[in-house]
Amino acid sequence: MRLSEHTQGRPYAKHASRIFTLLCGGATWLCVFILLLLLWNVFSFGWNSLSWDFINSYPSRFAEKAGIKSALVGSLYLIALTALFSVPIGVGTAIYLEEYAPASRWRTLVQINIANLAGVPSIVYGILGLGLFVRAMQLNRSLIAGALTLTLVVLPIVILAAQESLRAVPGSIRQASYALGATRWQTVWQQLLPAALPGIMTGVILALSRALGEAAPLVAIGAATYVRFLPENIFKDEFSALPLQIFNWTDQPQKGFHEVAAAGIVVLLAVLIGMNAMAVILRYRFSKNKRW
Amino acid sequence: MSLTELALGDRPTSMTETSSQEIPLRVSSAKTRKKNLRSAAEIAVRAKKVETRNIDFFYGSNQALHGISLDIHEHCVTALIGPSGCGKSTFLRCLNRMNDMIDETVVRGDILLDGVDIYQRGTDVVELRKRVGMVFQKSNPFPKSIFENVAYGPRVAGVRKRGVLDEIVEKSLRQAALWDEVSHRLNDSALNLSGGQQQRLCIARALATGPDVLLMDEPASALDPKSTAAVEDLIFELKDTYTIVIVTHNMQQAARVSDQTAFFYEGRLIEVGATNELFTRPKEKQTEDYITGRFG
8 A cells, every 4th residue: 555545635735835935935035125125225325425524523513514423432332331231240140040049939030020121112221221320320311321221221131142041051061060079150150151151142242232223212311412522431421322313313304414314324234233243253263162 | 722712812801911002992801800790798898888778869749769778888880770760860869969959859868978978967069079970871071172171170179280180180081091092182172082982081080080989870871882891891990999880771781890789660779789699590570570671
């Protein structure tokens, strides 16, 4: 008896498979197409305004003279400070939850809350930042206040990514370390963190990329859009950021500013691509000798 | 000269004299092995290294061990055999408290190492694990160099001097019969070694902390026959220095390497005795059924 004698019921299986492949492929190409369209639109619109002068000038009332210097520097400061705050807190939390906290209702509760916090709209963190950092802690509209607010936004993402990376380290490595008489501290520092590092770094950089693109929480804490100086005191000076500056320019009635905004988007994209490339390179470099 | 000896005439009986360049496996002849196996009387005269008294073990509400009392004698190989899920690995992991790492487990009863209860309050688990080393079923080298793998135990114990580390690493690798194969590439990643080499590296790593007792959880089950023979020969040589407890699914292996065998079934210790006797004249019906392959 041959199987084929009993398969008359599925004459379309082959076609169904082909159609499904086409649908999935189509979905992928649709994404690529939309992305390319977007890039083409932004580039063709902003190309003329893009120059060294644009990057090296402060904002202006005149579109031709407007530049992005203070916003770019502000954004770089913000990212660096946000990384400074979010990495130790986020990775520390992840280590505690994964390696130290005993299974309990308390841990489950914290875990669920972190997952939920990752989904909270960033404007909500902005309002929290306004109340907590700007007003209560009297940090005003300084870089520190902005970075702390962005830290709130990215912290859940950093924690989840770090937890995921720690969980991906095989249990056999932990067991081997403990069985050799290593303490928990030694196991974490000498085995788990080095093994989880590529994953943690990728997560951190992706989270920071998100922070780089956030405008809403900065609007909420009242960050400025017209800053004609570079911040000198991170606790006091007002600052601007790329998405804020772009948002401000698109809001202007003059068409010239729309072109400047497009050029600003190109700069923002370049920084983002740079960060993502860094994530890929770091991941590759650190994971070369890791396989289980 | 018997026929067998004629047939095996040109097979090297011990690799220690001849070059150990190409064959990692040190073939000990059946004869030396027989001689090395200890009889019940010989086992009994040796001091009790580990004594367990009425061990009950629970995973949550699930009882995995029921009143296990077993003595492990110094410089003997004790094999734990039994079908899957009979509790032999759980028992093994009680001996260095690796079960502590699993949430919601409870141990009752006493486990004495050199007469001292290892579950009493204030026991330094880290210290205990340095004295009771462990080798796992699946070789689990760290994603580091061969040297760093072996040096990890001494390092976490606080050894800093390079010279001392070098010495420990060489000694441990020699004991694990791996030195000749890796001495020229100690800085290579341990992950580039073959499966059998990795397992011997894990044994060397466990030896480097200078343990008294070595626990082996099916150390050869994932290895090919040649590597298995190498590991078995190793166990044979190590027992003069260490006290070894080995969990195995392979009854031939238990018969080959162990002096004493304990048969576990459904969380209970059914029978324990000198390996020669247990395999030839089992006292219990269940033991007999198991070793003759009627179940399990």
